[in-house]
Amino acid sequence: MRNWRFKEIVVMAALSVVFAVVYLAFLPAGKLLVGLFGPIGYDLIFGIWFIVSIIAAYIIRKPGAAFLSETIAAMVEVMIGNATGPMLLIAGMIQGIGAEAAFAATKWKNYATWVLMAAGVGSAITSFTYGYFMSGYAVLSTNYVIAMFITRMVSGALIAGLLGKALSDGLAQTGVLSSFALGKAHQKRNAA
Amino acid sequence: MKAFIQVDQLRLRFDNQFKKDTLSNLSFELNHGESLLLLGPSGCGKSTLTFCLNGLYPRELDGEMDGNILINGKRTTEFLPGELSQQVGVVFQDPETQFCMLTIEDEVAFGLENRCIPQAIMGDKIDYALELVGMLSLKKAAVTSLSGGQKQKLALACILALEPSLLILDEPTANLDPIAAKDLIQTIHQLQEKTNCSLIIIEHQLDGWTALAERCLLLNHDGEIFYDGLMRHAIRDKFSELETQGIWLPKVTQFLLNHVDGTTANIPLTIDEFSKQANLWEGTNWQQNEKQLGTKKEKLFLEATNISWKANKKEIIQNISLKFYEGEFIAIVGANGSGKTSLSRILAGIQKPTAGTIHMKDKPMKTWKESYLRDEIGYVFQNPEHQFVTNTVFDEAAFSLRIKGMDEHDIHKKVASILNTCGLSSSKQQHPYSLSQGQKRRLSVATMIINNQHMLLLDEPTFGQDAHSNVQLMELLQTRFYHGTSIVMVTHDMELVNQYASRVIVINEGKVVSDCSPADLWQVSAEQLTQWQIDLPISIQLEKIYEKEANYVSTPS
C-alpha cells in the first residue's frame, strides 16, 4: 500500500461505489436470465460483475487495484443492504483474486487488451470454483457445468475485459484521468 | 522578527502543461494575524498556490516546483506529512466533497484523530470548533442533512478544531447562494476577532471580503504577481490591468467606476464606505440601462395552468399559473429550495407536473412529440457536463442536426456559425469536458439554440464563473434574444435581473408571489424582499442611500 497515493484509493473506492450500484442493478437481469435458461443464465452476463477490477487496474496500474476494487464494491453492496451479505464479500474477494492474478503474471507491467481479457477470464475461473462449492454445482450434470464454465469465461473476457477497456478509454478522453496512469499514457500517445 | 510565511521565488510547472509555468517567480510574505485577498482570473494558479502552502505539493505534484516556502522559518518540505495541517488549514470551494464521515461530530473528530489528539480532550475541541461557527446544536446531525452554507461552516469547523495559525479560504462562497455566502462571511468576520489567525482569501466575488482584508495580492494569467498592496491603491494604480485580467471588483466600486467619469482615487469599496461619503456622488445617473427590452405581450407561447408538483410527499410547486409570451426576457428568482429550478424543469417539459396542464402554442404539452418539443424549447442545466454526449465540441453542436438527418455539408455550415457566435470556434476539436467552466456553458447554450428554438431556459447560468465568462454568456443570450428567442433564466444575481430582464417572477415556498418588471419589484417593501431572500441590485441600493444621505445633509444643521 506504500506506493499508493491516497487520491488513487479514494478514486478506486468511488469507482467501486458506482459499480456496486451497477452490480445490484444487474441482479434482476441475472434472475430473469436464470428463469429463462436455468443457472447458466447468470453466466451469460457474469462478466459484468468483474468489470470494476479491470477498470480500476487499467486506470491506476498498481498491484492490488483489481483485488481491492472488487472487494470494496462487494463491501458497498453489503452496506447498501440489498445483497447476500458477508457471503458476497468473500465472493468479491475471490473474483478480485482471479483478475489480480492475471495482472500479477505480467508483473503489473502490461495492460494490453489481451491481458485485460485474461483478467476477466481469471475472475471467471476463481468465481466459478468458488460457486462450484458454495452453490453446490456438484449436483448438476457434468456437461451442464462445463457449459456454464465456458460461458462464464467468455463473458468475463468480453464484458469485463473488452467493455471495461472501452469505458476506461472513453473516460481517459475526457481528461479527468490526467493524474492517473491511464490518463498519462493517453497524453503521451496524443503528444507523440 | 521574521514573517510568519515567506514565499521566495516560487515556480511551479505541471507535467501535462508543456512549456508553461503555472506559477512563476512568486515572492511574498505574510505576518501573524494578517489578512490577504488573493485575486486573479480563472486558471491563474490560485488553488495551486494553496496546495504549495499546505504542503500537498511537491509531495503530490506531477510536475516540478522550485523556490522556497517557509512557515515560521521552516521549509514546508521539512514538515512531516500531515504535520503542516496544524499550521495551515484550507476550506475548499465545493461543500459536497470535503467530508468522509456521516455525522458532524465524527467529521470534526477526523482531523483531530489524524493529529493523534488524545480521545479524552477531543470532545471539548469538537465543541469549541462547532461553537465558533454556531453549529453546536447540530453536533449529532448527519452531514447529508445540511444545506450548502452549513456544509461550508462545517468544513470551517473541521479546520478550526486543529487551531491553525493560517486559514486559507479557497473560493468558499462560489457554490453558495447569496444569503448563505453573506452568512459565511459574517461567521469568518466573527472568527477572526476571536482567534486572530492569519487569513488568505481566494475569491472571485469580492463583496463582503474587502472589509476583512485590506491587502491584496493580484495574479495574472501567467501566474505572476502584478500587484501586492492595498486594494484601494490597486484600483488607483493598476486599474487597466485589473480589467484586462478579468478580476471582479466589489459591486459598489464597479458600479461607480462605470457610471461616474473621473478619478479612481478614494473610491468606496463597500456600501458602508459609500454611505459615509454619499453626498460626494451628486449628479450620478443611477438608472441608466436604457433597456429596449419592451414587453410586447402579443403572441402567447407557453401557458401553465394550475400546475403543482409533489416530490417525496412534499409540495414543491403549488398551484402555479403563468403565461409566457414570445419575445420576453424573464428571470425567475427566489430563495434556495423555493421551487424555482423545479418550476423551470416543468416548464421545459422535462418534469411532468402532478397536477395542472401546460399548453405550448395552444397545444397541450402532453401531445407534443418529444423531438418536436425540443425544437421549440431548449434547457441549459446548472452543470453543463451532464448534457454532453459526444467527444468533440463540433460533434456536440452537430448532434441534434445529425439526429434529424440533415445533410453533412449544411451541418458544417450551421455548426461553424453557431460556434462562432458562442466564441468556441478555436476549440472545435477539443473534448467538451476539457473546456473551461464558461466555455462549457456556452457550448451547452450552442447545442440548445442550434435549431433556432423559440425559448431557452437556463438554470443559474452564471454560477461559479469569472467576470469575463459572465459577460460573454450574457452578451450571447442578449444576441439570441434580439433574434427572437425568449429567454427564461433561474438566477440569484439581481444585477443580471436589473440589467437584462424584462420581467421577473418571484417564487416563494412553491408559489408565485410576484410577477412584474424589475423596476416594479425594487419598489416592494424591504421587509417583504428580505422575506423572499432578495437583495436589491447595487445601483438601487446606492440610489436609496444617496437619496437618504443627501436629504439628510441638505436639511440645515
Added chain:
Amino acid sequence: MFLHRLNPSIKAITIALIVVLLAFIFDPITPFIFLIGTIAITFIFGNVEWKKYILYFIPFSILSFGMLWTTIAFSTPSNNPNDVITLLGMTFPRASFLTALALSLRILSVAALSLLFIFTTNVVDFILSLIQQLKLPPKIAYGVLAGYRFLPMMKDELVIIHQAHRIRGINTAHTIKDKWHQYKRFAIPLLASAIRKAERTAIAMESKGFTGDKNRTFYRHFSIVKRDWLFPFMMLLLFSLAVLTSLKLGYI
C-alpha cells in the same frame, strides 16, 4: 439491544464463519432449523422492524425458489429412480428433491444471517471496528468511507443526466449497438464526476492531516469485551443443535 451493541468485527467474523460451515451442509433439516433460530435471534436480541425485514427477505425467497426448481430440473439423474416424492401432483426423485431443498434453504439461512448483520450494524461503526480490531489499513478504510458518501449524490446525478440527455433528443435505443452507446453516454459523465469528486475529497482529507498512518487516535473507540463472545457462542450452539437434530432424524 444486544445485537446493536455487539462489536461489529466479532459479528461479521461469526457470520462469515457460519456461512462457510453452512456450505458443507447438504441436508434440508439443518438449514431449516438454523434459519428459524437465526430469525428468532434477530428479533429477540435486536430492534428490527418486521415490515422492513419481510420486504428485504422477499427477493431472497424468490431467488431460493428459483434455485429449488432449477436444481431439480438440471441435476444429475438419480441412482434409484424409484425413490420419489410426490408433491402438488408432481413426482420428483427423492434424492434430488432433498438436495434442492437443502440448497434453497441454505440461501435463506445466509440471507437471514446477512439481514441480521445489516439491520443491527451501523456502517461507520463497522469500518471503524475493522480498523481497530482487524487492523484494516486506515488508508483503505477512510477511502471507502469517502467513496460511500458519494452514493446519494450519484443517484441524484443519474436522474439529472437522464433528463439532460432526453433534452438532447436521445431516443430509446433499440439495437444492441445503440444500447451500448447509450450506456456509455450515461456512464462517462457519471464516472467522470465521481472521479473528480473523489480527487477533491482526497485532497481535502489530506489537507486535514490525513496520511494513512496506522498511528492515530479514535474519537469513537471500539473494543472487544467479554459479552461480545456470547454471540459466536450462541450462533455455534445453534448450528450444532441444528446438525445434531438432523443427525437424530437420520437426514445426514
